[in-house]
Amino acid sequence: MVFGNRSHKAWLAIGLVFALGMARAEEPAKKGEEYTQAEIDALKKRLADLKEQQAKMTPVGESSNSVEQEFENKYGPDAPVRTREGKLTLGGLVQVWFYTIQNDNVGWTNADVLNGGPGAGFGSNETADNDSFRVRRAELRFTMDIHENVRAYIMLDPAAEADSFPGLPSNQSSLGSGVVNINNGFQTVVQGDDGELFISVQDAGAVRNDAVRTGDGTANRTVHEAWIQYHGIVPHHDFRVGQMLPHLGEEGLRDDAELDFVERSMIGQTAHNYDLGLEAHGTWFDDRLQYWISVFNGAGTAFQTRANRADDNDDFDVVAAVMGRPVWKDETWGSLELGYSIRWGQGGEASSHTPGQTPLDGLNRRRTNHVMHNAYVHYLAGGPVRGLWLRGEYQQYRDRFAPNEVITGLANLTSDPGEFTIRGWYGALGYKLSDSIFGENLRGSSKVLLKNLLEPMEFAFRYEVMQNLFYADPAYPTRRLDAFQTQVVTAGINYYIRGHNAKLQFNYNWVDEESHVDNLTSDPQRAVRDVKNDNFVVNFQVAW
Secondary structure (H helix, E strand, O other): OOOOOOHHHHHHHHHHHHHHHHHHHHOOOOOOOOOOHHHHHHHHHHHHHHHHHHHHOOOOOOOOHHHHHHHHHHHOOOOOEEOOOOEEEEEEEEEEEEEEEOOOOOOOEOHHHHOOOOOOOOOOOHHHOOOEEEEEEEEEEEEEEEEOOEEEEEEEOHHHHOOOOOOOOOOOOOOOOOOOEOEOOOOOEEEOOOOOEEEOOOOHHHHHHHHHHOOOOOOOOOEEEEEEEEEOOOOOEEEEEEEEOOOOOOOOOOOHHHOOOOOOOHHHHHHOOOEEEEEEEEEEOOOOEEEEEEEEOOOOOOOOOOOOOOOOOOOOEEEEEEEEEEEEEEOOOEEEEEEEEEEEEEEOOOOOOOOOOOOEOOEOOOOEEEEEEEEEEEEEOOHHHOOEEEEEEEEEEEEOOOOOOOEEOOOEEOOOOOOEEEEEEEEEEEEEHHHOOOHHHHHOOOOHHHHHHHOOEEEEEEEEEEEEEEEEOOOOOOOOEEEEEEEEEEEEEEEEEEOEOEEEEEEEEEEEEOOOOOOOOOOOOOOEOOOOOOEEEEEEEEEO
């Protein structure tokens, strides 16, 4: 049999003791000779030590509690993965949705009314209101601490490549934009494999390839984050370089597994846009004051995905953010966090100021100062109202679409779009029973059904508004865009099986599109309406 590293020494000691005992047994004791009590106690102690050492030794192929415990400590839950170099930590997230959307066979633009009768050939809502299951996120996360001052992080999400699902909370968003409606459907528009919409004036494949090359289309979206961080070198500061989320607002930055609702708000989705760049982060007073300064490529046009693509001009976007916590983890007053961020940069590039006149190869846009402001407040109550939380965020966004990107109504094509400025905000509140003054009573309740049903629950409510519906202005259809708003009221229940690692979320969204001009009498060139598109969404989630 094979034993542990020190087994041969232990057995040798046992053999010596046994031989010594035999020698003593064979030697006749002298008459009247007695052992002292100290010698007896020493022998007992030595025998006990030998038995304890023997119990720790287990032959290969047999099990023992000590071996199992050692294995569990090394490879069990929450243990880091051992690698040849550095320390690798694995994580992941799976979110599976089921949603059902109120049916309506007409979208926000009433194409049949504009056409003077049925048969316009576009504007149907049928494809956007089908009930469906969906794998919303399938994230794999890898964190490598290769050195005490150097860390790398990669986050992949193959589910992000999907482009056939409608947007939520409103299904009126264009496939390529996610939260805004910039194409109400027109006969000469074709949809590429990447979800973007283009004029069918040339081969669609060639358009897509050229669009991605110039930063107009959507590139591969599997890689979300891939960055290297340097920390512990400059006091109170760390630095990241690679692809990451620019520090804009609060909800857009929050971990996908820790959302209060099934999906981010509309302005939260706008801020949640990965980009390539360099970031410096400072933290002071036990993380109660923090700031971020960074530069990013800023490729693409308004609302487009900025990740995994080359820059389309020589300019970079600058992002600056600050966050303060005047009250933090106080048993009586709770926690209060305030933040503000701004993104500023220049987009577009052309050899002529006016699109269509001697354009550069593949890029024909006016120079644009695009700016995004986000301000937010987050409060976690303490004292007798602990378990209550409040969030609110405001966003202002200024940008410009690419030429011919927006088509509305009957061939309203914005060939030379002007700049737009839109606004949005949300307010949310919730009450988590497990953190409340009732949580301890629920956990200790003898009524098992009541305890298991109520204690893991959290009730959440959100009201949000965003100007996300665009329509060409009747007076200047080729240049000016009018923005209309969508209002969404969301009521939700979160059921925490194991915190955010295993939970169920149930949301009902009441959706209201702005429609004060809804017939030809009020506006002969534009007919928009409130769509019947309220929806119910369930999120099944596991994170690790």
